[in-house]
Amino acid sequence: KGYTTKSSGFKGKFRQEFTARLYDEKEMMFSLHSSNEAKMSQLIRYFQQQLSDTVNQEYQYETELVPIETSR
Known part of the structure; x- marks a missing residue:
């Protein structure tokens, strides 16, 4: 027969430490998210x-005409 564990079944020091660990993990996750978001x-x-600097540059286009030889 299988056993199920519910968080409401945790009591005492184990539950306090488990809850504290979950809180720490959530804090670390939010910290990483905000750090990544800023970066x-x-x-x-x-x-x-x-992109703005590139678009605002002025370019001068030059074309070189190359004669095309026809074989007739």
Whole structure:
């Protein structure tokens, strides 16, 4: 026969430590998320600036005409 474990069945010190560990894991997850979010925002701003700089440059296009030889 299988046994099921419910969190409501945890009591005392084990439950307190288990709950504290879950809380710590959640805090670490949110910390990593906000850190990654800040880094991604910084990277997006960098690429937007690079794109803006490229678009605003003036280019001079030159064409070189090369004679085409016909074989007749």
